[in-house]
Amino acid sequence: MISLRGRALSATLDRPLTRELWRLVSDKIPGPDEAVIGSGGGTLNVVRSGGDAGPNTVVLPPHLDHLDGGDIIAVSPDGRRIEVLWRARSRHNSLLLTERCDNYCLMCSQPPKERDDSRLLRRASALVRMLPPTAHELGFTGGEPTLYGSGLVSLLRTATQCLPDTEFHLLSNGRRFADPGFTAEYASVRNPRLMVGIPLFGAEPSLHDYVVQARGAFDETVSGILALAQHRQRIEIRVVLQKNTAPAIVEIAGFIARNLPFVEKVALMGLEMTGLARANLAEVWTDPYEYRNELAEAALLLRHAGIRTDIYNHQLCVLPRRVWPLAVRSISDWKNEYLSACMSCSVQEACGGLFASSAKHRHSDHIAAIPHPTPRAREAISSAQPQDMVMPAPP
Template sequence: MKKLQYKGESLNISDNKIGRCITNLSSEGFLIYEGQQLIDLENYTCVICRRGNFEALREQVTEMAIFISGDDNIDLQDGDIVSISRNGHLRILYSPNSSDNVLFITETCNHKCIMCSQPPKKVKDLDVQFKINSQLVDLIPDDCEILGVTGGEPTLLGDRLFQLYEQISTKLPNTIIHTLTNGRAFNSTKFCDKFTKCMNRNLIFGIPLYSDYSAQHDYIVQSKNAFNQTIKGIYNLAALHQKIEIRIVISKLNHSRLIELAHFIYKNLPFVDHVAFMGLEDIGNATVNSELVWIDPKEYIEDLNSALEYLFNFGINTSIYNIPLCLLPSNLWKHSAKSISDWKTKYLDCCDNCKLAENCCGVFGTSKKISSNITPFLN
């Protein structure tokens, strides 16, 4: 798993600094200093180094912004975009070698999902994150294929979310923008009217739907009337010809109604572009509520098989996320995707010699519980 944050010491940094990492001494940006012979520091807005390399720079950087890592194994690459805070935190915001780059909008949310892997916080971070994301978009290279927009709940940013869409569309006209949202904001006609001003062909909305039964969905997301608002939001987005992905996190609470949910989607939402059935990440609220939500995927495979095959046979594009191939029957392998974020992906020791490992999503390295039924294919 790639480490995304580092703790160290910031010198001459009074506010968050955001920049692109470089190793080429003739380029501009945040220099990753590995003991190279420096001739001139004027090109660099910041220098990043290990503690062991700082002494060679001490006399040259008396007034220059510098980050001294407390980790000797700091893993930064040319093109990584990072933020550095005045209190000594470095965070990787974008990596050109990753397919999981996102704009993180906020830690707040109007859901409190019972199995949420990243429980929302009561913080006032919308202004700070908007400023960071605006700067980040300007630095992202033009060849970025896909950029996620996530949180928390991104639509809590209000009109400024649409400003970001417009900025991305202008700076990165060919980049797909995949927004993870509960969709409830789009039940508002006023919100949709404002959205129409920044729509483009590259937008995709990933919206969770956990049950065909409104009370069960509302219980899982811990928010009254969420189901009705989400469904209306989906209909409004469809009326605006937007691409929609339905995301179903499978838990002990909803696995027995997967086939009913599949029927509901086909009968009421046949226009959606994609349906993703997702394995649970046992962290955050999922760990706190483990007795309520955790279930080994082996226990719900028949439910998953029935629901997925039903949708697939009616022509709806379907995928399976976050479930290793060895837990799935072979007829479902074609639906499986390498879906876990690269910085979270882990393969168990027993997977080293598995002949299917290259095509398998692995497991969440962050998860407290992992299926006890993972078995490598050795022949």
């Protein structure tokens, strides 16, 4: 597991740093926003643990020794606190834009905090300008990024201009998109590589509103999805399977297939045992083994509705084989682990494994090695033509 923040072992700075973000370089003369990793000579030098603390040098703690040229870090003015914002060798980079949120999901992995953290938005804007144009993918998460309104749209516009070839994924609860003015502004960014991922936890208000702990959220979220569709925006729906949503998963899938068939993608996701999920364990935990058949039915129903459907964060041994082709090795490289039972498994390579948090706190009681992969295991599932709805023109 890779750590993304830590305290420097030592920091020897002449004076406080005047900039926060630094791109690490190892084999070139550093520019004004670049720090040298490994050896000295720059405005700021970063050495791995065990290295010499020369002038203007920050010594990394051992767990950040993975840093290398191309990575971008945030450093506190005194050089003591280091945060990794961009890992050049990872395909899973995402930026936290705020910890504020108007939902309070029972299983939130990033529990909301009510305080002004708009510096995160400014920092994201600066980071986007520093990224290489070859950056493959960048996620924007929260909290709820749309709480910034126009501020978020400005960031997306900057990102679109600086990184025309990068895929962007925004994670939002979708409620703000119920405001037609905001959705029109969002759509005006006109970035075909921008997709918004919106969680949906029920097929009607009561269940969804309970799971997100906000009355009226379902109506706003679904209205938001419809407004985005009117503007032909790319939409992903995310459903987290937990104790309340798992029994309703076929109903939720049916609702999406029938009412929101225009969405580009649906992600059916296992619970991540961090944040509020651990605090609310009794209210949210359910063994994936118990809902495996319903999950498979829901996934195939969506596929037959022409919607690309992926299953995330589920180990192959708790999934019916007919949906193995839909299971994605999704867990970020710095989050996934395997149990001892997995070591003799014949399909471990194809399996996403477990979140480190799940391995530690709670995972299915049915994790077991699969002795022989069946020859049909990775056979493709036929997909259907996408369906559309005849939407009225946007206002």
